[in-house]
Amino acid sequence: MSDDQEYYAGVDIGSAFIKAVLINQKQIIAYGILSSRGSYNETAKRVLDQALSKGRLSLDKLSGIVVTGVGAESAPFQARQFSEISCQAAGCRFLFPSARIVIDIGGQFTRAIKLTAQGRVANFLMSEKCATGSGRFLQVIARILRIKIEDIGPLSLKSQKPVEFSTNCAVFAESETISRIAEGARTEDILAGVHRALAAKVAMLVKRLKMEHDVVLTGGGAEDAGLVLSVSEALGVEVLVPEQPRLTAALGAAMLAREQRPGTR
Amino acid sequence: MPFAGVDIGSTMTKAVIVDGYGIIVASVIGPTGAEHRHLALAVMDETIKKAKLRFEQLDFIVATGYGRINVPFADKQITEITCHARSIRTLFPTARILIDIGGQDSKGIKLDAEGKVMNFVMNDKCAAGTGRFLEVIAETLGIKLNEMGELSLKAKDYVRISNTCTVFAEHEVTTKLTEGATIPEIVAGLHEAFASRVVNMVRSLGIEKDVVVTGGGAMNVGLIKAVEEKVGFPVLVPPEPLLTGALGAAFMGMDLLARGVTSERERRLEGVTFFK
Numbered sequence: 357m358s359d360d361q362e363y364y365a366g367v368d369i370g371s372a373f374i375k376a377v378l379i380n381q382k383q384i385i386a387y388g389i390l391s392s393r394g395s396y397n398e399t400a401k402r403v404l405d406q407a408l409s410k411g412r413l414s415l416d417k418l419s420g421i422v423v424t425g426v427g428a429e430s431a432p433f434q435a436r437q438f439s440e441i442s443c444q445a446a447g448c449r450f451l452f453p454s455a456r457i458v459i460d461i462g463g464q465f466t467r468a469i470k471l472t473a474q475g476r477v478a479n480f481l482m483s484e485k486c487a488t489g490s491g492r493f494l495q496v497i498a499r500i501l502r503i504k505i506e507d508i509g510p511l512s513l514k515s516q517k518p519v520e521f522s523t524n525c526a527v528f529a530e531s532e533t534i535s536r537i538a539e540g541a542r543t544e545d546i547l548a549g550v551h552r553a554l555a556a557k558v559a560m561l562v563k564r565l566k567m568e569h570d571v572v573l574t575g576g577g578a579e580d581a582g583l584v585l586s587v588s589e590a591l592g593v594e595v596l597v598p599e600q601p602r603l604t605a606a607l608g609a610a611m612l613a614r615e616q617r618p619g620t621r
Numbered sequence: 622m623p624f625a626g627v628d629i630g631s632t633m634t635k636a637v638i639v640d641g642y643g644i645i646v647a648s649v650i651g652p653t654g655a656e657h658r659h660l661a662l663a664v665m666d667e668t669i670k671k672a673k674l675r676f677e678q679l680d681f682i683v684a685t686g687y688g689r690i691n692v693p694f695a696d697k698q699i700t701e702i703t704c705h706a707r708s709i710r711t712l713f714p715t716a717r718i719l720i721d722i723g724g725q726d727s728k729g730i731k732l733d734a735e736g737k738v739m740n741f742v743m744n745d746k747c748a749a750g751t752g753r754f755l756e757v758i759a760e761t762l763g764i765k766l767n768e769m770g771e772l773s774l775k776a777k778d779y780v781r782i783s784n785t786c787t788v789f790a791e792h793e794v795t796t797k798l799t800e801g802a803t804i805p806e807i808v809a810g811l812h813e814a815f816a817s818r819v820v821n822m823v824r825s826l827g828i829e830k831d832v833v834v835t836g837g838g839a840m841n842v843g844l845i846k847a848v849e850e851k852v853g854f855p856v857l858v859p860p861e862p863l864l865t866g867a868l869g870a871a872f873m874g875m876d877l878l879a880r881g882v883t884s885e886r887e888r889r890l891e892g893v894t895f896f897k
Contacts, residue, residue: 464789486747487788496788527748527757527787528725 362419363411366609367404367435368443369427372463372491372576374399375606376407378418379614386411387603396427404433420613424605426464438612440605441469441480446615447608448572449475451598456568459558459587459595460605461577463491468561470568481561487526489557491577496526497550500533501543505576512547512582519549529553548582555586562591571595574604623674624681624878626704626870627661627695629653629688631745632724632752633837634660635867636668638679643711643872647672650863653688661692681874681884685866687726696884697877702730702741704869709833710736711872712859717829720819720848720856721865722838724752729823742822748787750818752837755844758811761791762804772808773843779809785818809843816847832856835865 361380368375374392378385388406390399400423408414421435424443431437440460448458449471458469466489469480483489487496498508519541521529533546554577562571571593577583578601588595598604622641628634630653637648649668654660661684669676684692685704692698701721709716709732719730726745733739748754752766759766773779780802784790790811797807819838820828832852838844839862849856859865 485784486786492788523746525747525787527753 362614363413363417364610364613365404365407365418365421366443366606366611366613367400367421367423367425367431368440368603368606368609369396369400369423369425369431370462370605371426371465373602374403374425374427375603376400376403377603377606377610378407378411378413379607379610381614384607385413387600387606389602392427395430397430397432400427400430401432420616422609422613422616424609436613436616438609441467441477443605443608443612444574445469445471445475445477445608446611447604447606448574448598450607450611451604452570452572452596454570455572455596457562457565457571459562459571459573460575461491461554461558461573461583462575463495466490466558466561466575466577468558468565470565479565481564483557483561486557488524488529488553489561491575493526493529493554494550494577494580494583496530497533497546500530501537501546503543503547506579508547509579509581509583511544512551512580513544513585515542515544515548515582517545518552519545521549521553524553524557548586551580551583551586552590554583555590558587559590567591569593573597574601576602622680622878623672623678624871624874625665625668625679625683626867626872626874627665627682627684627686627689627692628701628704628864628866628870629661629684629686629691630701630723630866631687631726633863634664634686634688635864636664637864637867637871638668638672638674639868639871639875641875643875645864645868646674648861648864648867658691658693661688662694665694681878683870683874683877685870694886696874696886699870699873701866702728702738704866704873705835706730706732706736706738706869707872707876708865708869709835712865713831713833713857715831716833716857718823718826718832720823720832720834722752722819722834722836722844724756724837727751727819727822727836727838729819729826731826731829740826742825744822747785749785749790750815750822754787754790754815755811755841757787758791758794761794762798762807764804764808767840769808769812770840770842770844772805773812774805774846776803776805776809778806779813780806782807782810782814785814790814809847812841812843812847813850815844816851820848820851828852830854834858835862837863
């Protein structure tokens with residue numbers, strides 16, 4: 357391995373998962389991801405170590421680190437901080453130069469970002485007040501249905517008749533789900549109903565930003581094929597999904613770390 | 622001349638029988654289940670037995686609450702806004718604002734000097750500001766809903782709960798616990814957040830003295846204290862805060878009969894005991 361190579365890391369300390377991505381001047385080298393249980397800084401260190409060992413690198417080989425996410429403050433290493441919005445935008449414009457709207461459906465928040473033709477952040481909106489607009493809604497319902505998060509997507513795609521919830525509140529939807537189960541509603545129809553309710557909230561955010569093509573969906577929510585379908589239906593376009601939708605903000609953070617080093621591009 | 626009121630709320634079903642003077646003869650409170658009809662019958666049946674009456678002796682039966690259409694034996698269905706206002710007019714003639722904190726909704730009603738409904742606001746869209754909020758978080762904290770009031774009074778200060786959403790507040794509460802906050806401080810914080818949400822909703826009506834609080838929420842002394850802090854003066858609470866809707870319904874029956882409206886239904890006892 358030649359020593360003139362420069363390496364950069366981006367670490368995204370999110371409410372549900374901590375992610376790290378390593379890049380060099382040209383490409384993505386390795387990544388790490390762990391669930392955010394326990395202390396943020398310990399897990400963040402483990403995630404970065406995970407990525408470093410996959411990339412056969414060590415911390416001292418890194419020319420720069422950028423950290424982002426709700427837990428960015430507690431990063432256990434020397435790093436510059438950038439907002440999730442900037443990192444998400446940077447990651448998505450690298451993967452999809454045509455992206456104008458980025459929707460990030462995370463464990464706790466949903467963010468919608470509008471990008472200019474140059475890929476700069478023009479505006480953004482967050483849904484952070486209500487669980488119905490976030491992945492939490494799905495988690496709450498999945499728990500009642502005793503379904504694993506990763507099974508939600510494939511199962512919901514079998515739905516023939518999505519349940520229509522009479523409420524927009526995750527807590528009330530939880531009790532409504534119980535009565536629907538008692539009435540004999542099928543699990544897939546309930547899940548598809550949750551997807552529709554969530555997608556409707558997401559579409560409201562996008563509408564306020566003014567819809568434009570292309571739309572990229574990221575975050576854990578983008579790993580749920582049923583939700584991707586519902587968001588596409590709600591927006592009336594086929595949304596683009598990165599190969600690793602949870603990693604885009606960490607990737608963007610690494611990109612920003614690289615940009616911070618003058619003369620390295 | 623007995624009159625009955627049945628209030629099928631989102632969480633509790635209540636029945637009241639009053640005599641010709643409007644004095645409560647008997648009342649029963651039971652949980653609302655999936656089978657509204659069965660429940661209405663069972664609660665009514667029990668109330669009649671407690672009052673030592675027979676079903677056919679009831680002069681008028683009025684049903685109210687969100688499940689009011691599921692009371693097949695009622696002579697009339699009247700909204701809970703009207704029924705609440707009606708009983709408050711008799712219980713607290715000085716009331717101008719009524720805040721009803723139910724299990725799955727909360728409402729604010731503005732009354733004029735005659736006790737008539739001028740305007741109302743309601744939240745049944747979001748669990749925050751309804752009994753459900755406290756119910757969910759009581760479970761997270763491993764405490765009982767009916768202990769929360771007393772518990773919160775032990776706190777010298779409250780922990781600020783910044784999330785409105787019940788789901789997020791649930792998470793916030795566990796974080797506060799790990800940060801070393803005590804349960805009484807957290808419960809006091811929950812009451813503060815709750816009161817602030819409900820009072821803000823009612824503010825649009827223009828808050829005026831006197832303010833009456835009813836519903837299950839009124840049985841929580843800590844919540845009442847928090848509401849008083851938000852409105853800036855003491856509020857009034859009826860002795861049976863769960864019964865105001867059903868009581869108002871019974872009063873409405875009295876009013877109707879006084880205006881010459883009589884029950885056209887044939888009272889059939891088997892209707893009541895059918896499910897027993």
